Amino acid sequence: MNELLTYLPPSIANMLNSWDTNVLFITIASLVAWIIWRVVYGRLEILVSKTQFHWDDLTLTALKTPVSTLIWCWPATISLGFILQDYMGSKLNWLSTLKLILVIGIFVWITMRLINNIEEYVLENQNRDETTVQAVAKVARLFFIVIGALTVMQAFGLSLSGLLTFGGVGGLIVGLAAKDLLSNFFGGMMIYFDRPFKVGDWIRSPDRQIEGTVERIGWRMTIIRTFDKRPIYVPNSVFSNIVVENPSRMLNRRINENIGIRYQDGAKVEQIVADIKAMLENHQDIDAKQTLIVNFNGFAPSSLTLLVYTFTKTVNWIRYHEVKQDVLLEIYSIIRSHGADIAFPTQTIQLEPQKAGEEELLTPSSLA
Template sequence: MDQLLSYLPPSIAGLLEQWDTNVILITIASFFAWVIWRIVYGRLEILAEKTRFHWDDLTLAALKTPVSTLIWCWPATVSLGFLLQDHMGDKLNWLSTVKLLLVIAIFVWITIRLINNIEEYVLDQTNRDETTVQAVAKVSRLFFIVIGGMTVMQAFGLSLSGLLTFGGVGGLIVGLAAKDLLSNFFGGMMIYFDRPFKVGDWIRSPDRQIEGTVERIGWRMTIIRTFDKRPLYVPNSVFSSIVVENPSRMQNRRINETIGVRYDDSTQVETIVEEIKAMLKTHPDIDAKQTLIVNFNGFGPSSLDIMVYTFTKTVNWVRFHKVKQDVLLKILAIVHQNGADIAYPTQTIKLDAQNNEMQGEPV
């Protein structure tokens, strides 16, 4: 190297001999390192697109900006140290701590970006549980942030053992002061682990006026969109003390109707019952494996009541009503085919002719 520098002009040779302490040369070297990184990244990106796996694309996307930042910030920190050292004339020991903090920050940044990329990729898939994916992502981000924070504290010379000891006493004080916040946090953890509902589920509580579709499950509260499109913000601690019904996990929807036939059609009731039962057993949208009841159920004030109790295969609310409409129309057609009709409220007034004649009133 010295022999090579001897062929150069003295000014340039002296500059190159001090390249690692010259701010301009460090900046130029950073620029070339950044250009090389961009070229290497472009090549790796082309290779990653040719593979069937998506994890390499997600990892590269996570590395892109943080590595570029490190390429510029690390030499900038070194240059800053040289400039300050020339002016102050003293060695700056704290610059090594700054470099360590930079490395820790870049590592945590890359990790969080990777977690975010994986979360977005998994959520775009069709077969995924959104609540579980978000829960794992949140816990992972929190874990690496805590690890990074503890590493930073150790870099500043803080004793982690003493910190943990203080945290045991301080945690009790903080827990008493922020018990509502902690109860909401653990309520959110209960939802994540017990999974009484997930994002997208329709839930309701008979204990409270809570009903709607779950939009988001956070650490402190759950956002529910009611059916009139209003957002409902429910603290997670509420779910540990109320009953929650999850209609989204129904396997079937129930049709429970009472069909009233006129008393004049009493001779046709048995036939109507049998034909309705046969129709339901062969209906493509009725689950015949579930309870299916069609029976003459009682004498109403103005009708002979037939109970129709069955379950549809669909659980979709809109589709269920279409199936129910089709079933009711077919029941109406069966009633009419047998020369009968649906009863409506009527009253029969019976006059006693003998009493009217005794009172001199016309019959």
């Protein structure tokens, strides 16, 4: 470059040697490079939209903004070097470190965007486990952030071996000071690996007043939305000390009813029991493969009690009540079809029959 400048007129050579001219050329070159990138990106966007492979779309989207940032920021560091070197008159070695940090930051940024895009794309498929996908995405993000931080530290001249040695001692101190935070972190890991519940499950605990739908499982706490729409923020360490019931994983829901028949309908009980059992065995929403019991169960104070014990095929709460309503109406219809009826609480008062003759009253005159 310097040899070429010798063949130019002195005025032009001095202009090209000045820092402001160099900055102008660099800015123009950045603009041209950015325009070329936008054109190339547009062409690539058209090409990947025609493929059935979705990962190329996710990768291209992740590259868009970081590459544009790199096109502007990398030349900007060179321009900054020209400006500062003109004023300070010495070489700036830290600019090379700044460029390395810029490249590392762009790489981590692209990786984070790609992980987020993949997570969103996978979660769009309803057959994917949301909790597992979120757990893998969080671990991947944490891994690349740690790798990027260690690389930046090494770029500043820090010894990683010394840093790891210090981390062993410092980790013990931090662990003692933040044991609750660490217990919540490992509690979250336990939830991810043991999977007693996942996002969207209805859970409850008989040990605590916790019941609702799981909205989010974080590293420190789990958010549960109660049925009256209030959020509950539960530290993850709590789940290692309590019993958690997960009704969402039920295979069936149970119908367990005691139905009272009037005592005067006692002769019809056997046939009523047989008809109710046949109805349940043929009901499309009742799982006849599970336990199914219909029996005369005892003598209650006001009724003859029938036990109806069966399981529905559905586990959905709303659908379960619809099926239960239909079953109870069918049972009532069977009872009425036999000329019987449901008993209601009654009391019978039994009076002693009146004696035929009254005893003669004893008076002083009769005793004389």
